[in-house]
Amino acid sequence: MTEQDKLRVIFLCTGNSCRSQMAEAWLRALGGEDFEVYSAGLEPHGVNPYTITVMEEVGIDMSAHRSKHLDEYIGKIDFDYLITVCGHADENCPFFPGMGTRLHWPFEDPAAFVGPDTEKLAAFQDVRDQIKAKIQSWLAEIEE
Numbered sequence: 001m002t003e004q005d006k007l008r009v010i011f012l013c014t015g016n017s018c019r020s021q022m023a024e025a026w027l028r029a030l031g032g033e034d035f036e037v038y039s040a041g042l043e044p045h046g047v048n049p050y051t052i053t054v055m056e057e058v059g060i061d062m063s064a065h066r067s068k069h070l071d072e073y074i075g076k077i078d079f080d081y082l083i084t085v086c087g088h089a090d091e092n093c094p095f096f097p098g099m100g101t102r103l104h105w106p107f108e109d110p111a112a113f114v115g116p117d118t119e120k121l122a123a124f125q126d127v128r129d130q131i132k133a134k135i136q137s138w139l140a141e142i143e144e
Contacts, residue, residue, distance in 0.1 A: 006036045009081045012089045016041025016067040017048040019085040040070040050124040
């Protein structure tokens with residue numbers, strides 16, 4: 001597959017610290033060579049350590065990932081899909097040329113969970129698994 005044939009997808013959330021990072025990693029792992037995958041935030045906060053931990057549990061190394069601002073891509077890359085993974089990003093993402101099809105997949109923010117570390121980790125694991133399932137079902141849809 002040539003670079004021009006790949007579907008370009010960007011996942012967007014507020015901080016680019018949890019959900020959009022997980023979605024980027026999952027689509028890379030599950031979509032393979034058919035996709036060029038990015039993630040960004042409206043207000044990047046740095047990658048949450050729990051995100052790295054729960055993705056390592058499933059064999060995905062995200063230690064080199066960094067939070068990126070949407071401005072890094074606007075006007076530079078044309079996307080086939082822009083997928084927001086939180087309500088704030090869905091409501092506040094500006095329209096920009098090259099956006100492509102816009103989808104909204106709302107997931108709870110695991111970083112907002114308050115409680116002991118074991119329960120916080122469980123919240124991240126739950127969202128990780130929800131994102132994986134959503135990407136698997138979306139891949140099946142677009143292959144039809």
